[in-house]
Amino acid sequence: MKLQPPLDRRTVRKLQAGDRLLISGTLITARDQAHLRLVEEENPGFDLEGAIIYYVGPTPPKPGHQIGSSGPTSAYRMDQLAIPLLSRGVRGMIGKGERSAELREALETHEAVYLIATGGAGALLASRIKKRVPLLYEDLGPEAVYRLEVEDFPCYVAYDVHGNSIFGSDRQ
Amino acid sequence: MRTIEKKIFQEAIKQALIEMNHELSPAFISRLASAKETETGTVSKTILDDILQNHEIARKGTFPLCQDTGMVVVFADVGQEVYFSFDFESTLNEAVAEAYAEGYLRKSIVDDPIHRRNSETNTPAITHIRLVPGDQLRLRIAAKGGGSENMSTVRMLKPNDGLEGVRQETLKAIKNAGGRPCPPLIVGIGLGGNLEKSALLAKEAILRDIDDKNPDPELAQFEQQLETEINELDVGPMGVGGETTCLAVKVNTFPTHIAMLPFALNLQCHAARHREVVL
Numbered sequence: 001m002k003l004q005p006p007l008d009r010r011t012v013r014k015l016q017a018g019d020r021l022l023i024s025g026t027l028i029t030a031r032d033q034a035h036l037r038l039v040e041e042e043n044p045g046f047d048l049e050g051a052i053i054y055y056v057g058p059t060p061p062k063p064g065h066q067i068g069s070s071g072p073t074s075a076y077r078m079d080q081l082a083i084p085l086l087s088r089g090v091r092g093m094i095g096k097g098e099r100s101a102e103l104r105e106a107l108e109t110h111e112a113v114y115l116i117a118t119g120g121a122g123a124l125l126a127s128r129i130k131k132r133v134p135l136l137y138e139d140l141g142p143e144a145v146y147r148l149e150v151e152d153f154p155c156y157v158a159y160d161v162h163g164n165s166i167f168g169s170d171r172q
Numbered sequence: 173m174r175t176i177e178k179k180i181f182q183e184a185i186k187q188a189l190i191e192m193n194h195e196l197s198p199a200f201i202s203r204l205a206s207a208k209e210t211e212t213g214t215v216s217k218t219i220l221d222d223i224l225q226n227h228e229i230a231r232k233g234t235f236p237l238c239q240d241t242g243m244v245v246v247f248a249d250v251g252q253e254v255y256f257s258f259d260f261e262s263t264l265n266e267a268v269a270e271a272y273a274e275g276y277l278r279k280s281i282v283d284d285p286i287h288r289r290n291s292e293t294n295t296p297a298i299t300h301i302r303l304v305p306g307d308q309l310r311l312r313i314a315a316k317g318g319g320s321e322n323m324s325t326v327r328m329l330k331p332n333d334g335l336e337g338v339r340q341e342t343l344k345a346i347k348n349a350g351g352r353p354c355p356p357l358i359v360g361i362g363l364g365g366n367l368e369k370s371a372l373l374a375k376e377a378i379l380r381d382i383d384d385k386n387p388d389p390e391l392a393q394f395e396q397q398l399e400t401e402i403n404e405l406d407v408g409p410m411g412v413g414g415e416t417t418c419l420a421v422k423v424n425t426f427p428t429h430i431a432m433l434p435f436a437l438n439l440q441c442h443a444a445r446h447r448e449v450v451l
Contacts, residue, residue, distance in 0.1 A: 018215055058239050059278040068276055069236040074319050074352050096319075097352035097411060118219050119319070119354040119410050120443040121226035123235035141290060142239075142278055154222065156215060156412070166215065168406040168413030169350045 006050025017164035035081035052092035057142035069122030189271035216414030241277035242315030244297035251306035269293035323349035351411020354441035370434035
């Protein structure tokens with residue numbers, strides 16, 4: 001299924017845990033340190049409404065390339081700080097691995113989805129990133145906030161807004 | 173005495189680190205490929221396919237396999253007849269720094285666990301140096317990611333817990349870890365010694381040749397049985413369920429104290445970046 005951010009509520013409601021998505025358009029990167037700052041940031045320089053945040057800290061780009069290896073990092077570390085961003089309109093997050101019950105509740109409340117990209121597939125995912133523009137906190141190095149333009153970026157719906165999960169541990 | 177030259181030592185480490193971040197061992201890839209054939213879940217099969225495709229792209233040399241290019245771990249077995257005309261540790265760290273700069277690998281090391289300022293060089297490496305007979309230097313090098321290391325553990329079991337206790341602790345830890353350590357895994361178990369020895373044994377276990385067989389028949393059977401049981405947990409590739417949670421279980425043991433049964437579990441993600449170099 002093709003998906004293009006920004007996401008509205010209607011689109012998000014249609015997504016089902018287990019769906020394979022190919023995303024084209026804009027993703028915003030942020031991980032641990034950037035989340036600490038973003039929750040306080042009054043003017044983040046991008047529209048949070050409908051945005052998809054990608055939890056990634058890439059390798060440095062080789063000359064002539066936009067970005068280096070760019071797979072997802074573990075999402076559970078961002079659980080607490082993700083909730084205030086969801087209340088400000090963020091409607092999707094891409095990471096890897098299971099997350100807390102609180103986060104899953106917040107997804108239902110705010111109508112947002114958690115997507116996973118294949119962890120450790122940083123080369124494959126980098127090949128689908130066409131452009132990288134620095135937005136905020138360049139002092140954070142690999143943890144800085146970037147705007148990525150992606151094409152057919154492969155993800156799976158992990159938690160949908162209806163309380164379903166892709167994870168084996170949730171099926172037992 | 174046999175002298176090992178600084179340049180040869182450094183180049184070997186640099187080359188190993190850059191190579192391992194782009195290409196996994198053929199034996200490991202062949203296990204992944206057979207797992208993809210037998211995996212029955214739709215999503216889990218696609219994820220195994222993503223992982224194999226990723227390897228094909230990374231092999232071309234532009235993008236490392238994973239953005240977490242790891243903390244460098246080096247087991248150095250140093251022949252007693254080897255002479256180094258340089259400072260071993262600082263030269264090794266220089267080689268690591270050069271590899272991570274020239275190879276465009278991510279610098280993931282912070283200089284202090286609390287203040288967390290990036291060292292910008294991916295150093296220091298963790299070294300385990302041992303003196304052995306002979307005139308050769310054997311280096312086992314790994315670039316180990318944070319995700320799988322975070323799901324690893326050490327527990328001091330009771331002697332009477334035995335292999336059954338080890339089995340239960342392992343299954344519990346892998347089930348609780350779910351997709352977070354990036355399965356399919358290599359599961360390394362260290363048994364015996366003391367607190368730190370068990371952790372070292374577990375780390376050495378994940379560095380074993382994936383196709384080797386435990387010389388102890390009881391442990392060989394235990395490894396097989398545990399592999400089957402782990403793959404019945406329905407954790408699956410990246411936690412999405414399925415039959416492929418681990419590709420191998422390796423158990424390394426050492427004598428221990430009458431009052432102790434130290435147990436360490438070290439998980440290796442599917443980007444199993446290891447190399448062995450003999451100089």
